Amino acid sequence: MHILTMDDLTNEQMLELLHAAEQYKSNKQCTFHSAFAANLFFENSTRTKISFEMAERRLGLSMISFDAQTASIQKGETLYDTVKTLEAIGLDVVVIRHMEDRYFDELTGRVKLSIINGGDGTGHHPSQCLLDLLTIYQEFQRFNGLTVTIVGDISHSRVARSNAEALNRLGAYVQFAGPQEWMDSSLDHLGPNVELDQAVKESDVLMMLRVQHERHAFGVSFSKDQYHQQYGLTEERERKMKPSSIIMHPAPVNRGVEIADSLVECDRSRIFKQMENGVYIRMAMLQYVLNQREAIKHEFVN
Amino acid sequence: MHILTMDDLTNEQMLELLHAAEQYKSNKQCTFHSAFAANLFFENSTRTKISFEMAERRLGLSMISFDAQTASIQKGETLYDTVKTLEAIGLDVVVIRHMEDRYFDELTGRVKLSIINGGDGTGHHPSQCLLDLLTIYQEFQRFNGLTVTIVGDISHSRVARSNAEALNRLGAYVQFAGPQEWMDSSLDHLGPNVELDQAVKESDVLMMLRVQHERHAFGVSFSKDQYHQQYGLTEERERKMKPSSIIMHPAPVNRGVEIADSLVECDRSRIFKQMENGVYIRMAMLQYVLNQREAIKHEFVN
Amino acid sequence: MHILTMDDLTNEQMLELLHAAEQYKSNKQCTFHSAFAANLFFENSTRTKISFEMAERRLGLSMISFDAQTASIQKGETLYDTVKTLEAIGLDVVVIRHMEDRYFDELTGRVKLSIINGGDGTGHHPSQCLLDLLTIYQEFQRFNGLTVTIVGDISHSRVARSNAEALNRLGAYVQFAGPQEWMDSSLDHLGPNVELDQAVKESDVLMMLRVQHERHAFGVSFSKDQYHQQYGLTEERERKMKPSSIIMHPAPVNRGVEIADSLVECDRSRIFKQMENGVYIRMAMLQYVLNQREAIKHEFVN
Known part of the structure; x- marks a missing residue:
């Protein structure tokens, strides 16, 4: 009733197990119910x-x-060997989040399973970008002509650059606001740096970024409260927003820092809607790579 | 075959993903197989x-x-924001265990998902209480007129107070035994403090509590062995129990402290049966809150 | 919509929950979909x-x-009490890996669930042994007459002894190579210690063992590079292997130590195939113990 040591198995039982395993190998498809992730x-x-x-x-x-x-x-063990192991074990798709920028460069072209990037270093985070786009699209049914202001720690943000690029490509007008030391001149071609108080009045979308406690000490340049007063969405600023404009934030929110506590769940806020959208967009991404895998398999068969 | 950066996607592919996500959103029910917990x-x-x-x-x-x-x-992040996130992501029910007394007070009335308390601070632990009740009920088919003695660290026990209250409500006679310094005068209205050796002879149920190594040092007042001799269920005490009476313990047991090693799996012991019952009562609790959710949904529809 | 404290439940609701739990208990089979692991x-x-x-x-x-x-x-809590708890909760089979040699001796004969040993101390690891056998069997369709050389840290290897024993039982010819201080005289009856350079030419299977950084300091007797030159599979040694012979390794590989980086995925290497086979053999093992459980249940019924 147990299998504890090789001594518990007769030679016949051993060979029986080997044959059973061979069966499982040749009938892969029968035991697979679905893709493995x-x-x-x-x-x-x-x-x-x-x-x-x-x-x-x-x-x-x-x-x-x-x-x-x-x-x-x-x-x-290298990331490559880890992923290769998961491929050998039978996985179809892996979502990877890794602290190293472009960790996936050592993997692409060398592995057969599909990879979805769940965020790398301070670089890319496509599912976050797409869920932001989805939230904007749901609201306005277009990107063209929208003014989107990205506010906060632009230079350290995984999200700021991808969102700015994608929004530009889709025809939106992007601008940046926040502390001077957190602006990023390499993004100048994507939009100007502007004054927050002016931006608040003009924007269709205010995209507030999270202040990363883990990365910076607040103490250096400003306290939490000073940040809120200078660069945060205060109740006063919110009152100056256009009637139709919305507030976004990738969460978790530092309540009372990037956004006034009372505004996190206000009518304009799409913060929890972004989270809900995250599930749908990730379903779409997963299905997209799985469909491509199917297409490739069929090509091989035909 | 991968999705790694936004640069890998054309504008058309991006919009395709947004539309696919919208489909998933509007067809929620098709992909839901069951409630999410x-x-x-x-x-x-x-x-x-x-x-x-x-x-x-x-x-x-x-x-x-x-x-x-x-x-x-x-x-x-606050517990509220964490739970609100899980709600946005689509969860129907969460079981929460938290070190803070009445952590749920900041949640009730503000969240739409259902919460089952898996234990808070030194306060409530309803699933443990209900499984204890179930075990007693299975044994005697009633509560009325039963004598239940709760033995041990009454004052620090999550279980002692709830059990004493529930048993009182259901008509049982409750009493407490154990070291004087671990008695709790705020429970006086629920039952008297009694001598263990007398209680052993009279009780239908002996409910032994766990001595929390994490919370007290044994060393202060007594050694493990001293505790066992004075307040534990020794083999000698067990021989004085009524023929039909049973032993309970919330586990994990400190063998040889609260209960003699040899008694943990004796005929009177219901300790492993309590664990089995824990699964059934938790199924009943989960189904109960899920049924209520269904009822609420139907109300809204009709 | 929540269950938070016992005070939230009326006596009627409590009893309702107890009755629902009783139903779940008596209808076990209806809610069971499959065995629990x-x-x-x-x-x-x-x-x-x-x-x-x-x-x-x-x-x-x-x-x-x-x-x-x-x-x-x-x-x-003892391992016995932990496993007994899992049994009470309803598990059918557990896979255990534990640092203690023969941890299972305190369990067998005392528990009703089935145990598969996932590795104990420096002792047994039957699933690794069986997957190695499967990989050899797939290659040669026999064990009889094959020469298998096990190379490396014989004395600390979970795998070396079991593999050597099983291969002997199945008719293969086993030999050992590696640093003198890592040879194990208690295995002398299973095969001789040989020179690696000679063994490379004669073997059908070269089974390289992992050097355990966690257990030994390389520094003492040799550097990584020295180990590779003296006891590793260098490109030069690989060229001397017979055309049909294969390379195995339990992984994770220290690339450039046990095996040259370039050989890990070479034509002779079965390293990733071993990982794939691991899944099939474990399916066979699990099904084997579950079938025995079924057989026992039927015996009781008839």
């Missing part, structure tokens, strides 16, 4: 991870749990 | 967590894993 | 754990997550 989060991000997990479950994918904290990568 | 355990309790998970799986709920250790709450 | 890994081994999880999912088992790091066993 895993979330490899080498950097903490509960929110993004849970959102991907919900998307995976709603699509009916089978999930393999992966704990980056206890993974063999801690024993010095 | 998560277990938020901010305090370790493997036993309770696994029991809830088994209950959730047996009910066929879809589970989203949540690791409190790596959660955004560690970045200073 | 859990992986208890008290020692990190992502690779083995993920492989078992994939096997379990492909067999359609229901999984209960178990985090050994936060388990009650940390509060001093």
Whole structure:
């Protein structure tokens, strides 16, 4: 009733197990119910991870749990060997979040499973970008001619650059506001730096960024309260917004810093809607790469 | 075959993804197979967590894993914002265990998902209480007229107060035994403090509480062995119990402290049966709140 | 809509919950969809754990997550009480990995659920052994007459002894190579110690073992590079292998130590195939113990 040591098995039982395994190998398709997915989060991000997990479950994918904290990568295994192992074990798609910029460059072209980037270094975070686009699109049914102001720590934000680029490509007018030391001159071609108080009146979308406690000390240049007064969305600023304009934030919000506590769930706020949209857009992304895999398989067969 | 950066997507592909996401949004019900549940355990309790998970799986709920250790709450997010996020992502019910007394007061009336309390501070632990009641009820088919003695660290026990109150309400006669310094005068209206050796002879149910190594040093007042001799269920005491009476303990047991090692699985012991019952009562609790949600939805529709 | 405290429940609601729980108890089979499994890994081994999880999912088992790091066993609970709890909660099979040699001796004969050993101390690791056998069998369709050389840290290897024993039993010719201080005279009856350069030419299978950074300091006797030159599979040695012979390694590989980086995915290497086979053999093992359980149940019924 147990299998504890090789001594518990006769030679016949051993060979029986080998033959049973061969059967499983040749009948792969019978035991597969669905595609297999895993979330490899080498950097903490509960929110993004849970959102991907919900998307995976709603699509009916089978999930393999992966704990980056206890993974063999801690024993010095490369990311490539880890991913290659997951491929060998039978995974179809992995979502990876990793602290290294463009970690995926060592993987593409060398692995057969599909990768969705759940965020790399301070670089790319396409699912966040797409959920922001979805939220704007739901509101206005267009991007063309919209004024979007991105406010806060532009230079350290994973989201600011991708959003600014995507919005430009789709025809929106982008501008940046926030502390001078957090502006990023490499984004100058994507939009001007503007005064927040003026931007508040003109924008269709105010996209507030999170102040990263983990990365900067507030103490250096300003206190939480000073930040809120100078660069945050205060109740006073909110009253100057156009009737139809909306507030966005990637969350988690530092209430009373980027946004007044009372505004987080106000009528203009789309913050929790962004979270809801995150699930739908991640479903779409997963289905998109899985469809491409199917298409490739069919090509090989025909 | 991957989605790595926004640059990998044409404008057409981006819009395609947005439209696919909109489809998922409007067809929610098609991809939902069942209610979605998560277990938020901010305090370790493997036993309770696994029991809830088994209950959730047996009910066929879809589970989203949540690791409190790596959660955004560690970045200073409030419990309210965490729960609100899970609601936005689509969860129907969460089981929460939290070190703070009445943590749920900041949630009730402000969230739409259902909460089952998996234990708060030193306060409430309704699923433990109900499984204890179930175990007694299975044994005697009644509460009325039963004598139940709760033994041990009354003053620090999550379970002692709720059980004493519920048993009183249901007509049982409750009494307390244990070290004087661990008695709790605020429970005087629920039953008297009695001598263990007398109680052992009279009780239908002996409910032994766990000595919390984490909270007290044994060393102060007594050694493990002294505790066992004075306040534990020794083999000698067990021989004085009535033929029909039973032994209960919330587990994990400190063998040889609260109960003699040899008695943990004796005929009178219901300790492992309590664990089994824990799964059934948690299924009943989950189904109860889910039924109420359904009822509410129907009200809105009609 | 919530269940937060016992005070929220009327006596009638309490009794309703007790009756609902009784129903769940008596109708066990209706809510069971499949056997329930859990992986208890008290020692990190992502690779083995993920492989078992994939096997379990492909067999359609229901999984209960178990985090050994936060388990009650940390509060001093014995392994026996932990496993007994899981049995009471309703698990059918558990896979256990534990740092203690023959941890299972305190369990067998005392528990009703089935145990598959996922590795104990420096002792047994039957699923690794069986997947190695499967990989050899797939290649040669026999064991009889094959020469298998096991190379490296023989004395500390979980795998070396079991593999050597099983291969002997199945008719293969086994030999050992590696640093003198890592040879193990208690294995002398299973095969001779040989020179690596000679063995490379004669072997059908070269089974390279992982050098455990965690257990030894390289510094003492040799550097990584020295190890590779003396006891590793260099490109030069690979060229001397017989045309049909294969390379195996339990992984994770220290690239450039046990095996030249360029050889890890060469034509002879079966390293990633071993990982794939791991899933199939674990499916076979799980199905094997579950079938035995069924057989036992039927015996009781008839």
